[in-house]
Amino acid sequence: MSNTDLEQPILVRKERLDPNQYTLSLIKEGSRVGLIDQQTMERIQVEMAVLLGEAIFRYTKGESTSVKVETGQSILLSILYTLDACMKSISSPEEGIALLKVNSFQEIYGKGVEIVALCLEEAKRLYQKIKNYRLDIPIIAYQTTIDEALPEFFKNYGVMFNAHQTMASIDYPLLFDDIRMQGIFYIQQYLEKLEMETQFCSLFNIEDVTKVLHDYGWLYGMDYKDALINVFEIVMINATFSVLSGNDAHKLCISMSQYELLREKFAGLDHNQCASLIGKAIEVMAEDLGITRPETKEYMRRFKIAFMPRFLNALDNDSLKNVIIINLEENRSLEIVFDEGNRMDDESFRIMIDEILECSETAEKTAKVFASIHSLGDFIDVLEADCFFEDEIHSLFDQLGDVELSILARIVFIEEIRTDTMGFSLQDVRPKSMDMLWQVEFAGFLNSLSTERLKSIENYIHSAFQATGSTGFLD
Amino acid sequence: MNLLRICGSMGVALNQLNIEEILQTNEQSSKHGLVLIAEEAKGLIEARNRAIQSHGRVEMGIEVIKKIIVAFCTSIYMDPEDYASTLNELIEVFYFMKNETEDRIGDDDLICIMQHFFDNSSRGSVELLKSRDMELFARNSRCQNEEAEHSLEGETSDE
Numbered sequence: 001m002s003n004t005d006l007e008q009p010i011l012v013r014k015e016r017l018d019p020n021q022y023t024l025s026l027i028k029e030g031s032r033v034g035l036i037d038q039q040t041m042e043r044i045q046v047e048m049a050v051l052l053g054e055a056i057f058r059y060t061k062g063e064s065t066s067v068k069v070e071t072g073q074s075i076l077l078s079i080l081y082t083l084d085a086c087m088k089s090i091s092s093p094e095e096g097i098a099l100l101k102v103n104s105f106q107e108i109y110g111k112g113v114e115i116v117a118l119c120l121e122e123a124k125r126l127y128q129k130i131k132n133y134r135l136d137i138p139i140i141a142y143q144t145t146i147d148e149a150l151p152e153f154f155k156n157y158g159v160m161f162n163a164h165q166t167m168a169s170i171d172y173p174l175l176f177d178d179i180r181m182q183g184i185f186y187i188q189q190y191l192e193k194l195e196m197e198t199q200f201c202s203l204f205n206i207e208d209v210t211k212v213l214h215d216y217g218w219l220y221g222m223d224y225k226d227a228l229i230n231v232f233e234i235v236m237i238n239a240t241f242s243v244l245s246g247n248d249a250h251k252l253c254i255s256m257s258q259y260e261l262l263r264e265k266f267a268g269l270d271h272n273q274c275a276s277l278i279g280k281a282i283e284v285m286a287e288d289l290g291i292t293r294p295e296t297k298e299y300m301r302r303f304k305i306a307f308m309p310r311f312l313n314a315l316d317n318d319s320l321k322n323v324i325i326i327n328l329e330e331n332r333s334l335e336i337v338f339d340e341g342n343r344m345d346d347e348s349f350r351i352m353i354d355e356i357l358e359c360s361e362t363a364e365k366t367a368k369v370f371a372s373i374h375s376l377g378d379f380i381d382v383l384e385a386d387c388f389f390e391d392e393i394h395s396l397f398d399q400l401g402d403v404e405l406s407i408l409a410r411i412v413f414i415e416e417i418r419t420d421t422m423g424f425s426l427q428d429v430r431p432k433s434m435d436m437l438w439q440v441e442f443a444g445f446l447n448s449l450s451t452e453r454l455k456s457i458e459n460y461i462h463s464a465f466q467a468t469g470s471t472g473f474l475d
Numbered sequence: 476m477n478l479l480r481i482c483g484s485m486g487v488a489l490n491q492l493n494i495e496e497i498l499q500t501n502e503q504s505s506k507h508g509l510v511l512i513a514e515e516a517k518g519l520i521e522a523r524n525r526a527i528q529s530h531g532r533v534e535m536g537i538e539v540i541k542k543i544i545v546a547f548c549t550s551i552y553m554d555p556e557d558y559a560s561t562l563n564e565l566i567e568v569f570y571f572m573k574n575e576t577e578d579r580i581g582d583d584d585l586i587c588i589m590q591h592f593f594d595n596s597s598r599g600s601v602e603l604l605k606s607r608d609m610e611l612f613a614r615n616s617r618c619q620n621e622e623a624e625h626s627l628e629g630e631t632s633d634e
Contacts, residue, residue: 053535063581065538066573072533 012093020182022084023100030097040101047105052076059161074162081164081183082112089115116159119184124154126191130198136206137213138225145172145194153187175230176302196296197232203289204235208252212238215328218403219321234325236303241324243281249288253327263320271312278311279304319459343375353385362392370399376407383438393441394448402453406460409446412439417461424461426454493520493537500541504548508555511544515559522563526570539582543569546590552599564601565589568609575613579620588612 012033018025027044030036036044055075056067067075086108090096099108127150134146153168164183174193181189201209209231216234217224238252244265245258254262266274282300291297314323344352352372359365365388373379382388388396397405409426410417417424429443446454497516504510511519519540527534543565547553553561572585580588592608593599 049535052533056533056535060578060581063583064573064578065536065582066527066532066534066570067578068574069531069533 012097014093017093019088019180021080023080023087026087026093026096027100029093030100035094035097036100044100044105048079051079051105051109055079055160074165078161078163078165079109082116082159083109084112085115085119085163085185086112113159116163116184119188120157120159123184123188123191126188126195127154130191130195133198133202135198135201135209135231137210137231139172139213139227139229139231140225141171141173141228142231145170150187150191157184157187159184171228173228173230175233175236175306176299192295193299196293196299197230200291200296200300201231201235203291204239204250204252209235211327212252212325215325218328219325233303233307236300237307237323238325239285240278240281243285243288244277249285254324255327259321259324259326262324266315266320274312274315275304275308278308318455321456321459344372344378348372349378349381353382353387356382356387362395365392366395366399369396376404380411384436386437388438390437390441393438394445397442397445402456403460405446406457408442409457410461412442424458426458426461427451490517490520496537497540497544500544500548503545504558507548507553509548509553509558510555511559511562518559519562519566522566523570526567530570530574532570532573539569539586540566542582542586546586547593550590550594550599552593554599561601564605565593568601568605571605572609572613575609576616577620579616 012026012029012035016025016029016032027036027041031041052072052075053065055078056072057065059067059071059075083105087096087099090099131146135142137143149168149170153166153170156162156167157165166182166186168187170190172194174190175197176193178186178189212234213224213229213231216229217227235252238254239249241262242251242254243249245254245262247253247258266277269277279301282304286297286300291300311320311323314320352368356365356368359368369379369382373382383393383396397408400408413424413426413429416429426446429446446457449457494513494516497519498511498513501510520537523534523537523540526532540562544562547562547565568589569585572580572589576585589604589609592612593601593604597604597608
């Protein structure tokens, strides 16, 4: 054996260390590689027992030396979490083992308590900052997380007996949450990212942010206020494409014509070129928005890595409309058809049908329908009321946008969509014998549309399914 | 991984220290003619370990054993012949009662109450102490706690 072999340091295998039980796994590994001898092991066990005994006594306020197993288990986990807080702050496992050999568990635990307490203070400071500068958006999960879940956490959290616990109903999803973490360290990373995301979004006009969220909800057929959506991600996507559209970096609005230009721009690029273009846009955006914090810039780059597969998939399937949120101002008038809470009462509906029947011109009839009707249910009732001749029904469908047509398609072709949701296509729809007149005419109307228009309608059908995981109100 | 087992499996050296600590109580108990030998002290630790395990509890030190010895060695009903076995039974009653009283009574108070019943109504019978006197005490204690909780809930809902 050479001298070099003799001098080789014994190295701990880091893959054997468990981040959630770091100290215990380090002791086990240290013992395995011979860095911790039997005597030290026994001392550690005794000190651990003493620590737990003292903690139990404190927990019972000096009244009792024993507790139920569940309580004891929880107190021990809290102690181990706190020990881990100190041991993880040591630069290498070998140095950690050296520390274990010369310091008592009591000392290490004391340092751990200081670290956890400091982290708690930092988390409280961050929370106050977020609370003061929160976004004025009506996303319920975002607001209740700030107003209820986080205060509840701080109220229940204790460094001594439940340092390891994360007792809070935090609903608002971050773009990059680390759910492997526990206790105050989890909350701290959550707050750091929430603060970063919040600060980024606050660089935009809050009305523009709300508008994009609203349009996002409209695209996916859901009420954005109730949705568990990450605001940063939605804002970041539109801000990136807004820059690529030639807008000022502070703008989020992307018009239909800008969208078409973007679509054309990306259509001629390969995947690497797309990634490069988006990467550059993000860098330009960071520069123009005056973002200097390295961690925010890094977060934005992480966004790009996570976003690219989704973007490229949408690009390949010609469904960028599901990724880039287009400003809905141009289509806003069509929304009235889908307001389910705005149905006509029976008497008003009967009067309207009578009036339609009295009209001699198709255009007059159509105008009457769109002037009076504000819900999908009423619209279908009109279609089924036999007050339009076969050739007249097409004029009604003509007035509808792609989203409305996609909803009607989901009604007419419900069985086909259920059978093969993602493979369903409007390109080859055929009227079925049992369909009602308006449904037969609807199939005929679809056959008269261009391939591109049909694709757009299909995209809405598929995106509605993706957003809700079901065929929505048709179920 | 059973984490508590790691703490529970204390080394041989610590067990020896515990035995010595228990034997030190002989200084006081011997005034009443009661003495434990090392084997009996070890038996008490084993009885404690069995009791906390069977009653689903965690305890690191042996303070309770020493307190029970000090409290009961003055009893006129403590027979030198059955000293160790009576202590074993009293240890079992103690942990049983910790659960029965839902941890609402501290160690010192519980030992004091046990001692009172042992010296009076139970007349030195551990069987009567456990199955009659302490059982009744625990039931009354639970009823009082429930009533207190109900009245507290009432006050809260009134608000």
